[in-house]
Amino acid sequence: MANPQTHAPKDTPVPDEVLIEITDLVKHFPIGGGLSGALAGKNGAVRAVNGVSITIRRGEVIGIAGESGCGKSTTAKLLMKLFEPTSGTIRVDREDLGSLKRKALKRYRRRAQLMFQNPYESLNPRFTIRRALLEPLIIHGIGTPEERMERVMQAMHDVHLRPQESYLDKLPHQLSGGQLQRVVLARALMLEPDILVADEPVSMLDVSVRAGIMNTMRDLAAKRNLTVIYISHDLSLLQYLCNTTAVMYLGRVVEIGPTRKVIQQPKHPYTQALIAAVPVPEPERSQKEVPIQGGVPSAIHIPSGCPFHPRCPHAMDICSKEMPKPVKVNGVQVSCFLYTDDGNPADSQRADLDR
């Protein structure tokens, strides 16, 4: 365990160069015509992302956590420019994604790669593994046929698909889920990206296989100095892989900071509830009280003020009226009125929050 090569990224210092700057990002999906539009009223919209600002440094491994419907996957897709934001900007190397056209956009698509949850649906079922891996190189016109093949072999080596020859001519249905997810990872790396967005990359896989993929992804990110954005509902996965963790609720970041602090000493009442609810494989450990019940409300009718206030055990008058501004508390940024501008818990709540 003292082996430096299996050193967790959460312990490595984060360099200071800003790579991705997300500012006041908003994405609303209007509920258009048809029956659903009529029922929701003409001006309805699913307000998936409501003012997200995150700064990501080069080489940082960041996790975005939250329950279904919190806007984490929409944020990832905006980052990949699969949607246009309703407002707000995403800058990568100071360049606004919104302004990218044609060639510049193609260049961006080359440097930023996306990995989805379901490996069975991520690959063309009629393409052999060889073709699936060569395809991105051909599309981007990279290298001679020999050089391309060399890259394929190297990528397969890196994701532990060895010996490569035994996989090259197989079709996706001939491989297991874990092997396929390794192919998907290799394909994402073919164009030597510096940004990788992975949306629930292991949640379809069996436990014994999952750990292997997580270790491979962690080692590759470190080796290639990749900036990785993991989207997951699974906090134990993010704790294992990420330097930084952001927790989202109804389209907003409620807490963001070093993973260890966010998970081991959560500040926001929502983060506290979320972490208390995670089951732990230790039967003797007494279960923590989870102070909130039920699911996330609809993103069509978002509560006023702090969107969490109707479920929050600490809600105060102000919470339904105003949106809390982010404050720094012990190195973690929290958006909650329980914490004052100087970063201390408001006095009346102090006893409740100390853990």
Add this chain to the structure above:
Amino acid sequence: MTKPLLDVQDLHIHYDTDNGVMKAVEGVSFTVGAGHHLGLIGESGCGKTTAGRALMRVMPRNASIPHGKALFKGRDLVQLSEDQMRELRWRELSMVPQASMDSLNPVHRVGRQLVEVLTVRGEFSKRDALERASELFDLVGLSRDRLSHFPHEFSGGMRQRAVIALALALNPDMVIADEPVTALDVIVQRQVLQTFRQLQDRLSLSVIMITHDISVVAETCDEVAVMYAGKIVEWATVQTFFNEPVHPYTLGLQNAYPNLAKPDMELISIEGYPPNLLNPPAGCRFAPRCPFSQERCFAEEPPLVNVGPDHKAACHRADEVDMLREQAKFPATWQQSIENG
């Protein structure tokens, strides 16, 4: 233990496929006492769902039970006629199938679906059925006014609890729950798991919890049976399973499982994949992936034998368990097996 509620003996389940006979479950034996919760855990394809469905006798056409008994309150579920099974399902033994939260009828109010089960299967009068439906909603923590709602007005967690209410409608002695919380967010997942625990206390209900998630087992079960490639490889109380595991597969599973309470834990995967059950290897089925396998493991199948009080395991090297547990902690131990295999 007094006479168990369910006593499964040497159960075999085969699927007839185009490529031959797939032996999905081979020689599985376990018992569940009244009011006990058994976790049946394992990875995809290990036979846990097949075993659960066989006990309910809701199997695909190509499945058969060539051998074995499943004595439920003294009667053999394998031998009962379809009519007898129909009498028994819902009333004595019921199931929360996988992904069943999506199996509610979308065009009927949830309350009506409950009343239907109660009147058609349970001989309740319409009025009594409504009263019982309300009680059931109380039991699973849904508010009574939700009875008049349609499934689409429910969240995923609420639908899952409605399905649990359906399974409990006729007061069965045992419920087989197949991955009941897998698709749920953690806060709702916790509520559903708490519902199961409260049911155990209040109704002394027996539960077989089929899951891949060892932390779900830690939170809800009294005993655990670990399945691998169609066989039970270890069976223990929950405490023993976590504190004194014996089978190398169990050791490997626990190594691979992230724990939020242990931020510095290094995860170790089990290299390789489970065997093809159309043509399973001789000997121990875990041997090809096992870092501790010896010649004997590939030739001779280890029987499931007592290794301690209320604790069974199927491993030839169970008597060297202290050494196995020590060695299993190191990532290098598990990498060895790839190079050899």
